[in-house]
Each structure stands twice: as structure tokens, then as C-alpha cells.
Amino acid sequence: MARPYVRMVRNRAFKVKxxxxxxxxxxxxxxxxKDIKRRRPPFDEDLCLCLEEYDxxxxxxxxxxxxxxxxxVIPSYLSPFVTENRDNIIGLQxxxxxxxxxxxxxxxxxYAEATLxxxxxxxxxxxxxxxxxxxxxxxxxxxxxxxxxxxxxxxxWQEPSKxxxxxxxxxxxxxxxxxxxxxxxxxxxxxxxxxxxxSVFVSVFTFLCSLVSLVYARxxxxxxxxxxxxx
Numbered sequence: 120m121a122r123p124y125v126r127m128v129r130n131r132a133f134k135v136k137x138x139x140x141x142x143x144x145x146x147x148x149x150x151x152x153k154d155i156k157r158r159r160p161p162f163d164e165d166l167c168l169c170l171e172e173y174d175x176x177x178x179x180x181x182x183x184x185x186x187x188x189x190x191x192v193i194p195s196y197l198s199p200f201v202t203e204n205r206d207n208i209i210g211l212q213x214x215x216x217x218x219x220x221x222x223x224x225x226x227x228x229x230y231a232e233a234t235l236x237x238x239x240x241x242x243x244x245x246x247x248x249x250x251x252x253x254x255x256x257x258x259x260x261x262x263x264x265x266x267x268x269x270x271x272x273x274x275x276w277q278e279p280s281k282x283x284x285x286x287x288x289x290x291x292x293x294x295x296x297x298x299x300x301x302x303x304x305x306x307x308x309x310x311x312x313x314x315x316x317x318s319v320f321v322s323v324f325t326f327l328c329s330l331v332s333l334v335y336a337r338x339x340x341x342x343x344x345x346x347x348x349x350x
Contacts, residue, residue, distance in 0.1 A: 127238070127239035128209070128210075128236050128237065128238060128239065129236075129237050129239055130234050130235070130236060130237075131197070131200075131234065131235045131237065132213070132232060132233070132234045132235075133193070133194055133197055133232065133233065133234075133235070134194065134230065134231070134232050135183050135190060135191035135192070135193075135230070135231040135232065135233055136191050136192045136193070136194050136195075137191050137230070138182075138189060138191055138192060142188050142189055144188075146188065148189070148190050148191060149228070149229055151185065151188050151190050152190060152216050152229035152230070152231055153227075153229055155185065155190075155214070155216050155231075156216040156217075156218065156229060161186055162185065162186060166185055166186060166214060167185065167186050167187075168183070168184070168185055168211040168212065168214055168233065169184050169211060170182065170183060170184070170193070170201070170208075170211060171184055171189075178198070179198060179201075179202045180192060180193065180195070180198055181193040181198060181201055183211070183231075183233060185214065190231055191231060197235075201235070204237055207237050207238045208235055208236070208237055208238075209236055209237070209238050210234075210235070210236030211233060211234070211235060211236070212233070212234050212236060213232075213233060213234040214231060214232070214233045215231065215232045215233070216229055216230070216231050217229070217230060217231075217232070218230070298332045298333075299332070299333065301332045302328075302329045302330070302331075302332030302333035303329070303333070304329075305325045305326075305328050305329035305332060306325075306326065306329035306333070308325050308329075309322050309323075309325040309326040309329060312325060
């Protein structure tokens, strides 16, 4: 009997970075994590973990989803590695939800950790993003191809939904408007400071800050419009 193919896999555990917006059904990240920890439906049986790519300031970023609900994002320091090795990521697993009590509010705060499983068949072995775990004298560990967790029957990637795209577009617009209003306010403050013969430093500083805010807002709007035109 032929030996089953053994795939070399390396792990990278990470803390899921939180998000402030609610999911499309109105549930918050904290509510979902609480239900996962307490094993409430629909998180009382198997958990389906996946990633969904989105654009953040012109760079790829990734939502972490459980049973279709967003619980956070891949940390920014890990995003470039995920982008570079997208085709080699074969599992998102070992979700662990923990909690602590906020001393100021007294509320229970939930957070999550998960693990990326990356195939070593194509991925370089020199990256420092992996955990230093050894098994049988090798860096990483072997997993038979027929192992259900890594069989490839269900992709770890999920295509962005229309509602997710709309949500990101609306968030982008709100962010640019905030910077635009902030920049205009600083510009007005700079003019008033100059007219009132207040410190030159204050006038120049507020003027420069207003320029930065307005340039950022304008660039953001143009980038958003350009992305919509491409679609």
C-alpha cells in the first residue's frame, strides 16, 4: 500500500485585531465572540473559519470570519505575508476566544486568537513569521493530505459580498469627509490666528495640518471614485 502524501505545514498564531463596525445583521464583534465562547447557536457546533480580502488605503487587508460573520482582521504586520503566500495558506484554525474585565467600565471584553496553517511545499522557510515549534526534528509538522482540516475541500478564502463592498465604500466616504471637515476647520483657525497676530508657529502649524488633512481627503475621494469606475 502506497504511503499517503505528507504535506509539510507551518503554523503562525496571531491575535485577531478588532473592528468597530457591526455585521450586516446588526451583531457586533463582541456579541459574536461571546456566543462563540459560550457555545451558543449558531456557534455551538462546527466553526467555519475563513478570510475575506478587502482594500485598505490601497493595500490588501483581510477580514477574519466565523460562520460568515466578521470577528476582526488580520494584524497589519502579518498582511504582507498573507498577500505574498495567499495560495499557500491552507487553513485558518484553532480559534480561541478569551476575555478580561475592563477596570474602568466593569464590562467583560472578548478577544480572539487564531492560527494560519501554511504549506511549506512552495512557501520559503526563512520567514520569521512562523512559530518556533518543532516536531520529529523538523520545523513545522507533517499533515497527511487526506486530513480533513487540510484536504482543500473547502477554501479558506471567501469572496467579498456586495454588502461588504458597500460597507467599505461607505466607511471610506465617511473617513474622507471627516478629514475634509477637519482640514477646513484647521484652515479657518489658521486664518483667524494670523489675523489676530497670534504666534507665527501656531498659524504655520495649523495651516500645514489643514493642508495634510485636505490632501488626504481629496486623495481618498479620488481613489474611491477610481476604484468604483474600475468595477
